[in-house]
Amino acid sequence: MSVIDTVLDTFQKIGHYGLARLQSLGRAGLFLLASIPWGGPGSAGFKDLIKQIYSIGVRSLSIIVVAGFFVGMVLGLQGYTILSDFGSEAALGTMVSLTLLRELGPVVTALLFAGRAGSALTAEIGLMKATDQISAMEMMGIDPLKRIITPRLWAGFIAMPILALLFSLVGIWGGAYVGINMLGVDEGAYWGNMQASVEFYNDVIKGLIKSLVFGLVVTWIAVYQGFDSMPTSEGISKATTQTVVVASLAVLGLDFILTAIMLGGV
Amino acid sequence: MRTRLIEVAVGGFIIMGAFALVMMALQVSGISTSDHGDKYTIKAYFENLGGLTERARVSMSGVPIGRVSKIYLDTEDYVAVVEMEINTSMSTLTTDTSAAILTAGLLGEKYIGLTVGADDEYLEDGGVIEDTQSALVLEELIGQFLFSQAEE
């Protein structure tokens, strides 16, 4: 093959790969649009939403709370070590709370959520597909998007901000425990400086907006990967891995974009 | 039975979320009910703000009594104008109250410290504090110090 052929061939491959990616993104987008609104043939009800919030949210609670406490304790330790070099241990509360509310709360919760709930969602839906449960539903005249996907999407959307808030709160307590009880930071200074510098809208609400976005994106990726998986055991395991990888990268990338927008004064 | 358990758990979960939000508001960001109480505005002119920002704390003897609501430049005299919202519970600021831009700790944030004077009259809404002390700018301080050293 001549050099030109090789070059052209490479270009063709790149183009083909790009088109395939674009197509799969478009499919995922249409899938999301079709799944968000409630109602339709055999649509899920309020009870299904409750059930999904339970299996997605409540059952992720333990890992979120434990992780939040440890992250808060580490922040307390590290923050104290760094701040004491400048003689400003009193700012420990500010540092721990702002780090958690603005970044670590939404981001780490989303990453843990992708690993705990996202992979479970993908595997569950992939298995339903592999065992023809989704086809069976279709043949009963029930739209599987409305029945299976819609309540899961909304459950993720609702559960993630709650989990992120709890993560941050427990983390702040963890930081307080290490800072006040173990390292001897003044209790009044910890809480006082925190209250002086944390703003409800700019820090708490903007963090919540982040976790809402993450909740939607991670759940979307998880259910789509499950729904689009090859209906074999190998396909399901691949889709599950894919969910964790894609969702984690999406969270980190989106975090940068959202932070840039928010710091830009939106 | 099982569905009831699930429903109760989800209810608890959502209440925990609401609780966390309330804790964030009260314990962490220090929004207190007095924040939503009535306020009145007073002004002060400063030569140099040195990094004071809107929403900075206004305190007296270290106790927060209000926030900086607006900062702008007076284009006639070219001095900075700072508007502050003060809680109405602190309505007894005398007209000769002085305001200083202070720093929390060595590297901390800037805030305004008020000190009451001895006058009989109190500042009204929109009143102006005459006696102000600008922020300490480190470069100017060092410059003055070197200048005085050179003179000796």
Add this chain to the structure above:
Amino acid sequence: MSSEEAFVSIRGMSFSRGNRLIFDNIDLDIPRGKLISIMGPSGTGKTTLLRLIGGQLLPDSGTIKVNGYNVPDLKRAELFELRKQTMGMLFQTGALFTDLSVFDNVAFPIRVHSDLPESMIRDLVLMKLEAVGLRGARRLMPAVLSGGMARRVALARSIALDPEMMLYDEPFTGLDPVSMGITVNLIKSLNDSLGLTSLLVTHDVAEACSIADYVCVLSDGKVIGFDSPENLIENGSEQVRQFLQGDPDGPVPFHFPADSFSADLFKRVK
């Protein structure tokens, strides 16, 4: 056979997957109220035909009319309505919802599609379960059922909405002789007692011929035989008879197309 009495009527339908042509311009009429067995070598698209009729796949061209409605033309909501009204499908694996009990599995389509009071749903479900002989197993979870039982539960679930047509996708695969006998009889008796139109995709020639009114043999994207089982065995083309009698070689070759064996053996390995 006139087209009025056809419940499913396929005209000029082609379907391909990738570059492979699965159906090549086929015409097929499924008469109302009959049990039709669809047979053919593996990979001829028997299951694909069921999915095309059920609207889960779209043909490249042609029409597939079910009860007068052209399935490929239906809007999403209309398609779901048609499936709800007229179709039931039994999947090869049973496809039971693993998180629901036997009772709830059968009750599922009724609960979703109606606002009937729980007591009436209970009666309906018990009726369906009684029909497949598993009323006593209603509290079990699908995981503890044997393959044959799971398939019977799935059968009860697929007739829960009283369909007019049943699609069976290889219902006999992996069943022991007793379970197979039970399933064969169930399919026949359901078809007769409920007046269903049944499409039965299977490899088990003997069982299929014993209960089917008509046998449809597919091969290489074409319908190569459609007649009553007796007629086909006696008068069918050579290819049809080879399939029905299970001869190892004949018009359908034993060998996958290849160069001559000796040429292959002496080819130099690169």
